[in-house]
Amino acid sequence: MKKISTAIQSLxxxxxxxxxxQELLAQELSDDGINxxxxxxxxxxxxxxxxxxxxxxxxxINTQQLSWVKNLDETYNLTVEYVHEAxxxxxxxxxxxxxxxxxxxxxxxxxxxxxxxxxxxxxxxDNEAYKHTAALGYSIENDYQAIFGSYAGEKESTDGMxxxxxxxxxxxxxxxxxxxxxxxxxLSAKRNSFSASGGFTQVLNKNAxxxxxxxxxxxxxxxxxxxxxxxxxxxxxxxxxxxxxLMWAWTTKFRQYMTRSxxxxxxxxxxxxxxxxxxxxxxxxxxxxPLGHDWEIAPSIRYYTQTSPDFYxxxxxxxxxxxxxxxxxxxxxYGSLSYQLNTxxxxxxxxxxxxxEYYQSKEDLALVGTPQDTPALVDFWRLTAxxxxxx
Amino acid sequence: MTYRYCxxxxxxxxxxxxxxxxxxxxxxxxPVQPWERGHLAQANMALSAxxxxxxxxxxxxxxxxxxxxxIGAAGGGCGCN
Numbered sequence: 001m002k003k004i005s006t007a008i009q010s011l012x013x014x015x016x017x018x019x020x021x022q023e024l025l026a027q028e029l030s031d032d033g034i035n036x037x038x039x040x041x042x043x044x045x046x047x048x049x050x051x052x053x054x055x056x057x058x059x060x061i062n063t064q065q066l067s068w069v070k071n072l073d074e075t076y077n078l079t080v081e082y083v084h085e086a087x088x089x090x091x092x093x094x095x096x097x098x099x100x101x102x103x104x105x106x107x108x109x110x111x112x113x114x115x116x117x118x119x120x121x122x123x124x125x126d127n128e129a130y131k132h133t134a135a136l137g138y139s140i141e142n143d144y145q146a147i148f149g150s151y152a153g154e155k156e157s158t159d160g161m162x163x164x165x166x167x168x169x170x171x172x173x174x175x176x177x178x179x180x181x182x183x184x185x186x187l188s189a190k191r192n193s194f195s196a197s198g199g200f201t202q203v204l205n206k207n208a209x210x211x212x213x214x215x216x217x218x219x220x221x222x223x224x225x226x227x228x229x230x231x232x233x234x235x236x237x238x239x240x241x242x243x244x245x246l247m248w249a250w251t252t253k254f255r256q257y258m259t260r261s262x263x264x265x266x267x268x269x270x271x272x273x274x275x276x277x278x279x280x281x282x283x284x285x286x287x288x289x290p291l292g293h294d295w296e297i298a299p300s301i302r303y304y305t306q307t308s309p310d311f312y313x314x315x316x317x318x319x320x321x322x323x324x325x326x327x328x329x330x331x332x333x334y335g336s337l338s339y340q341l342n343t344x345x346x347x348x349x350x351x352x353x354x355x356x357e358y359y360q361s362k363e364d365l366a367l368v369g370t371p372q373d374t375p376a377l378v379d380f381w382r383l384t385a386x387x388x389x390x391x
Numbered sequence: 392m393t394y395r396y397c398x399x400x401x402x403x404x405x406x407x408x409x410x411x412x413x414x415x416x417x418x419x420x421x422p423v424q425p426w427e428r429g430h431l432a433q434a435n436m437a438l439s440a441x442x443x444x445x446x447x448x449x450x451x452x453x454x455x456x457x458x459x460x461x462i463g464a465a466g467g468g469c470g471c472n
Contacts, residue, residue, distance in 0.1 A: 037443045041451065065443050081443075159422055201438070206427040211438055217459070247459065248399070253438050257430040264435040272458040273399050280458040288435035296435060306457050331457050342444075346434060353441065359455075378455060386443065 032070050037386040039063040043089065043378050046105060050375035052096045054107030058378065059089035076125045081137075083118040092376040094229040094236060095314040095327045103314045105375040116141045120148075130155050146173040163201040165213070170194045177226040184238065191221030207257040212250070219245040230325045231315040239326050241311065247274040263289040266300070276309035278331070281367065286340075298342045305335040307369035314372055329376035335365025350389045357382040 043058035067081045090108045098104050120137025132153050139146040152167035171193045177185040199213025221243060228239035249272045256265040268284040286300030311324035312331040319325075337360050344353035360379045363371035423431075430436065439445050453459045 035443055037447065039447055063447065065447065067443055160425060160428075161422055203423050203428070203431065205421070206423045207430050209431055209436065209438070246399075249458070255436050255438065257433065257436055259430070262433075264433065270458075273402055275399055278457050279402070280456070282458070288440075290435070298435075304452075304456060304458075309457070330455060336456075353444075355444065361455075380455075382451065384444065384447070386441065 032391040033389055034069075034391065035065075035067040035386065035388040037063075037065040037384060039065070040383045041380060042382075043380040046092075046107060046376065049101070050105050052098075052104035052106045054093070054109045055090040055111065056107065057090050057111065059087060059091070061085055061087045076123060078121065078123055080121045081119070083116070083139075085116040086113075087115065088113045091227060092329060093227070094231055095375065096231055097315045097317075103373045103375055114141055114143075116144075143177055144173065144175050146171055148172070161203045165199040165201065166197065168194070168196045173221075175222065175226065180226070185226045186222065189222030189226070191219060191223055193217055193219040207259065208255065210252065210254045212252040215249050215251070217247040217249075219247070224326070225328055228326065228328050230313075230327045232319050232325055233317060237325070239328060240324050241309075241326055242276065242324055245274055245276055247272065249273075261289065263287055272306075274309075276311070278307055278309050279368075280304065280306035294346050296344050296346070298340075298344075300340045300342070302338040302340070303335070303365075304338070305365065305367040306333065307366070308333040308372075314374060329374050329378070332363070332374040332377065333366050333369035333371045334361050334363050334374060334377055335367060336361035337365060348390075350387070352388075353384075353386045355382075355384040355386075 039062070041059070041061040041063070043060070045058055046056040048056060063083065063085045065081065065083050067079060070078045072078055088111055090110075091112060093106045093108060095103045095105055116139060118137060118139040120135060122133055122135035124131070124133045126132070130153060132151070134149075134151050136149045137147070139148070148169065148171040150167060150169035152165065154163050154165040156163045173191045173193075174188065175186075175191075176188045177183075179185070180187045195215055195217040197213055197215035199211060201209065201211040203209050223243060223245060224239045224241045226238070229236050230239060249270055251268070251270045253269075254265075254267040256267075257263075258265065264287075266284070266286040266288065268282075270282040271279070272282070273279040282302065282304045284300065284302045286298050288296060288298040290296050308331055309326075311320065311322070312326055312328075314327050314332075316325055338357055340355060340357040342353060342355040344351060358379075358381055361377045363374055363377065434440055
């Protein structure tokens, strides 16, 4: 592989941040090295005033990620990534109407304990003016398996001012729920997804760059949640969603270098729409400020708002004719605010970073749509620590 | 569902001119010479400075929100509930 300037390396690596190609970002051009990250995730308990029965304690998740990058020769670069997650806590099941107290959330009683392991590998290579990345991975839990893969390509203009990028990805998933017979759940089901995307990265001036792109994703198969139920006309029925879903997303990222403070302003926006009736807006802003002695601090804020699909409701007093219904809080009309603070120390051969996030979701944070009482909307804390070493 | 397809198509058709306008404006930028791109090469200017963190961020948000795809690949599925 030809030796190229760090400026172009950065731009090419930036161009790999395609909508839909997130899994490939670990494969940006880099020296041989190892990157390890630890994450602790902790959801706030459900308020007792909103609890119908079960345990109010929600999910806690510990995650370990390990990434190994190796330049095989001048042309090929290999990245292998391993993820291990250990999860425990209770999960929302369905909502019960209550004339006096408003809708109440039924939770699982016993604490669920589960783990997930994921292994993926990607190969990056260049061919004259084109750069390619192909990836394959496998994820497994006690009740869920997924095989996924992707391809991304890009071409930089001769003057280095813009990069055209494209790609696709797929996933084949299989779910075999716990205690299926005892709880009337599906014994085994499959779902698959396919995504295609295109993007354009442009150097605006010597201090600013922008990337914009569009992705389309189609999911098909068993898309309901086998662990969720719905109160429908005084009966508790299984979560039932359409067996296909078509999604579009438009994403734009902007980076502006501030010459006086040597900081970088990041602004990211995504618009999402699908054929279930959901549309959402996401705005992410961060200020990345060097502090001297190779330290950097980056406060950020993220605002998210979504509308609910046609078949969502906390409860249903009349059964919908199409027999689709869900009271999964993740499909409700709501908005969220997330506050993050990240700090990092970057040396020539290694780097260290720490981060903290507080995420808060509420019905009245929704920008559009008509929110309904959603007792299970979640707040959480997340802490991360990461270490990278070049070999 | 047909109504939803029409609504989605109308919304996308309204966004398409905005995307095309953005692309046409971007194409008119004055060239920046390679020796002038030092600031752009700074680590804090990368579109994705920390890939592992970004992939974890999207995994968390995609499992708690109704939006998926866009930023975030179709791989690494999970039974996150």
